[in-house]
Amino acid sequence: MPQFPHAMLVEETHDERSRHAFIASLREFTMADLYPRLRAHYREVLAPRHAEQHGALPQSVDRVRSVMESSPFYTGYSLLVRGTQELLWDTVGEVVERQLPALIEKAADATGSLTLDPSLPVPKYTSAVDIHVMPGGFHTEITENDVFAGALYDRGVHLFAFGGLGPLNDELGVATAAAAQRQFSDFAPRKILDLGCGAGHATLPLADAFPAAEVHGADLAAPMLRYAAARAAALGYTIHFAQQDATHTTYPDGSFDLIASTLLLHEMPRPAILALLRECHRLLRPGGLMVHHDLLRWPEDPFDAFMMAWTTRHNNEPYERASGTLKFPEDCAAAGFDAADVFIVAQPGAYLEEVYQVSGIRGARKR
Amino acid sequence: MVLALAAEVSALRERLDTHERLADGEQLPATPSVEAYVPTEAVEATRASARHSLIDRITRVLLETEAPQRRAVTPPDEPQDGVD
Numbered sequence: 001m002p003q004f005p006h007a008m009l010v011e012e013t014h015d016e017r018s019r020h021a022f023i024a025s026l027r028e029f030t031m032a033d034l035y036p037r038l039r040a041h042y043r044e045v046l047a048p049r050h051a052e053q054h055g056a057l058p059q060s061v062d063r064v065r066s067v068m069e070s071s072p073f074y075t076g077y078s079l080l081v082r083g084t085q086e087l088l089w090d091t092v093g094e095v096v097e098r099q100l101p102a103l104i105e106k107a108a109d110a111t112g113s114l115t116l117d118p119s120l121p122v123p124k125y126t127s128a129v130d131i132h133v134m135p136g137g138f139h140t141e142i143t144e145n146d147v148f149a150g151a152l153y154d155r156g157v158h159l160f161a162f163g164g165l166g167p168l169n170d171e172l173g174v175a176t177a178a179a180a181q182r183q184f185s186d187f188a189p190r191k192i193l194d195l196g197c198g199a200g201h202a203t204l205p206l207a208d209a210f211p212a213a214e215v216h217g218a219d220l221a222a223p224m225l226r227y228a229a230a231r232a233a234a235l236g237y238t239i240h241f242a243q244q245d246a247t248h249t250t251y252p253d254g255s256f257d258l259i260a261s262t263l264l265l266h267e268m269p270r271p272a273i274l275a276l277l278r279e280c281h282r283l284l285r286p287g288g289l290m291v292h293h294d295l296l297r298w299p300e301d302p303f304d305a306f307m308m309a310w311t312t313r314h315n316n317e318p319y320e321r322a323s324g325t326l327k328f329p330e331d332c333a334a335a336g337f338d339a340a341d342v343f344i345v346a347q348p349g350a351y352l353e354e355v356y357q358v359s360g361i362r363g364a365r366k367r
Numbered sequence: 368m369v370l371a372l373a374a375e376v377s378a379l380r381e382r383l384d385t386h387e388r389l390a391d392g393e394q395l396p397a398t399p400s401v402e403a404y405v406p407t408e409a410v411e412a413t414r415a416s417a418r419h420s421l422i423d424r425i426t427r428v429l430l431e432t433e434a435p436q437r438r439a440v441t442p443p444d445e446p447q448d449g450v451d
Contacts (some may be wrong), residue, residue: 014385014402018378025377025418026370029426041433076429080370087370 003158004167008147008227009236010155012295016095020159023091026084028162030077033160035307038077046071053055064306083134083201088156093135096151100143103227107147112229115242116222118348123245125269126220129316130268136147138221150227154199165201168235173202175349176262176293177209179361183343189213189257195246195276196220196264196352200228202293204237206260213258216251218244247275254285263351265294277335284366291363293351296344298324337364373425377418384414 003009014022034308046067051057058064080252098105122139130137134156138149158169166170178189189210194203197217207215217239219225225241232239246264259280265273280290298321299305308324311317333339342364350361377390385404407413423430 014404015382018381019374021381021414022374022377022421025415026422029419034426037430037433039397042372045433073429073433074428076432080426080429083370087374090371091374237384 001163001167003105003163004157006168006231008103008110008151008154010092010095010099010151012095016091019091020095023084023088024159024162026080027088027160030081030084030341031162034080035079038074039303039307041061041071041073042068046112047303058302061302061305061309064302068306078294078310078314081310082133085160085315087161089134090333091151092156092159093148093152095169096148096155100146100148100151103147103151104143104145104211107226107230108145110230110233113234113238114225114229115240116123116225117243117250118222120220120243120245122220123247123272125272126267126317131267131316133316138152138195138219138224141223146223146228147227147230149221149223150225150231154201154227154231157201161290169199169201170205170279171349172262172293172351173205173349174208175347176202176260176291176361177205178349179293179363180206180260180289180291181209183291183345183363184289184345184365187258189289192250192258192260193218193256193283195243195259195261195280196267198224198242200239201262202230202262203228203239204232204235207237207239207257210258214240216240216242216256218242218246218249220245226321228298247272247279249279249283251283253282254288255283257285257288259283259288259290260293261291262293265292265326266320267317268322269319270322270326273326274331274335277332277337278362281336281366286366288366289363290366291349291361293361294319295324295351296346326362330365336366338367341367342367369425373421377421380417380421381414384410 047057050067058067067132090337126137126139134149134152135148136142138153140149142148154169158165190213192206192210192213194206194215194217197203197219200217203215203217207213216338217226217228220243222243225243229239229241268276284290299308309321314321329339332342342362344362347361382401385401386396388410389400389404394400
C-alpha cells in the first residue's frame with residue numbers, strides 16, 4: 001500500500017523509489033516468509049533434537065537461546081534482519097539529506113502550532129542508544145531547525161512495516177483511539193494529549209476520533225516535533241505540539257480529559273514508566289482517561305519470549321521488556337489511580353497482534 | 368554490502384524495465400520520461416514478484432541451511448521438491 005504523498009514526505013527519484021521498494025520487499029520477506037520458517041525450524045527440528053539429547057524440550061529462554069545461537073539458520077536470519085534495518089536507514093537517509101534544506105524551509109513556512117524548549121534535557125535512556133538503530137535516534141539535530149529525524153522516520157517506518165501501517169502510518173494510532181472510544185461510548189474529551197507523539201502518526205487519529213477536542217502532542221525530540229507540526233498542517237489538522245518530557249511536563253494539573261500513548265512505554269525503563277503514570281494522574285481531570293497502547297504482556301512460551309527480545313538484543317530497544325512486565329493495575333494504583341478503574345483490552349489492529357498476540361491497550365480512568 | 372548491492376541491482380532492473388515499457392509504447396525513453404514513469408498496479412505487482420525472486424536467490428544459501436533438515440522430518444509420501 002503506497003504511502004500518502006503529503007507535502008512533507010520526501011520525494012523520490014525513479015531509482016530511489018526502486019531501492020525503497022526493494023527494502024520493503026526484504027522486510028516483508030524476513031517477517032512474512034523467513035520468520036515463520038524459523039519458528040517451524042525451531043518447533044520441528046531444533047526443539048525435538050534438544051529433547052532427544054536432553055530428555056526434554058527447552059523449558060527456559062536461556063535454553064532456547066543456546067539452541068538458537070548454535071543454529072546457522074537463526075544466525076543468518078539475525079544478520080539479514082539487522083542488515084536490512086541498517087540498509088533501510090542508510091538508503092532513506094540519503095534521500096532525506098538531499099532534500100533537507102527544502103524540507104526545513106517547508107516546515108518553517110507551515111502554519112502548525114509548535115512550542116519548543118531547547119533547554120529540555122534528553123534523558124539518558126533516550127540519548128544513550130540510537131533506538132531502532134536509526135542514526136542519531138529521534139532527538140539528534142544535525143542542523144538548525146532540523147527535521148531530519150522526522151522525515152527519516154516517516155518514510156522509514158512505512159518501509160519497515162512494508163506498508164502495513166497504512167498510507168498515513170496511522171493504523172496503530174487508529175487502534176489506540178478506537179480503544180478509548182470503545183471503552184466508554186459516552187466519552188467526549190474536550191482536551192487530549194498524545195505522549196511520545198513523534199511524527200504525529202498516532203496523534204491525528206485522536207483528532208479524527210474526537211473532532212470536537214483540542215489535541216496536543218508532546219515529545220522529547222525537536223526534529224520529530226517540527227516535522228510533526230508541518231505534517232499535521234499539510235494534512236489539514238490543527239494540533240498543538242510541544243517539546244516536553246512525558247515524565248514531568250509543564251502542563252498545569254488537570255489539563256486533559258484523555259491522555260494517550262502509542263508504542264512509547266516499551267522504549268522507557270521501568271522507573272520512567274512509573275513517573276509517566278504519576279504524571280498522567282496529575283494531568284488528568286476527574287473522569288479523565290489514560291490509554292497506553294503497547295506490549296500487553298511478555299510471551300510465556302520460551303521461544304516466543306526469546307524472539308520477542310530480538311529487538312532488545314539487535315534493534316537497540318533495551319527497555320522493551322519493562323513495559324511487557326508492568327503490573328499495570330498495581331503500578332497505576334501506585335500512581336494514584338484506583339486499581340478498580342484499570343482495564344486491559346485487546347484491540348483489533350494492535351501492535352504485534354498477528355505475530356506474538358501479546359498486544360493490547362491498557363488504560364485507567366481517574367475518579 | 369550484499370544487501371545494498373542487491374538493492375542497486377533491483378533498482379537497475381526496474382530502470383531497465385521502465386525503459387523497455389516506454390520503448391514498447393514507441394516513446395523514446397529520455398531521462399524525464401523515465402523519472403516521470405509511474406508503474407500501474409499490474410506492473411508494480413510484476414516488479415514485486417521479481418524482487419521476491421531476487422531475494423529468494425540471494426538468500427538461497429540461508430534457506431538451504433534450514434530446508435534439508437525440514438525435508439528430513441517431512442513424511443515420505445509428501446513431495447520433496449526443495450524449498451517451499
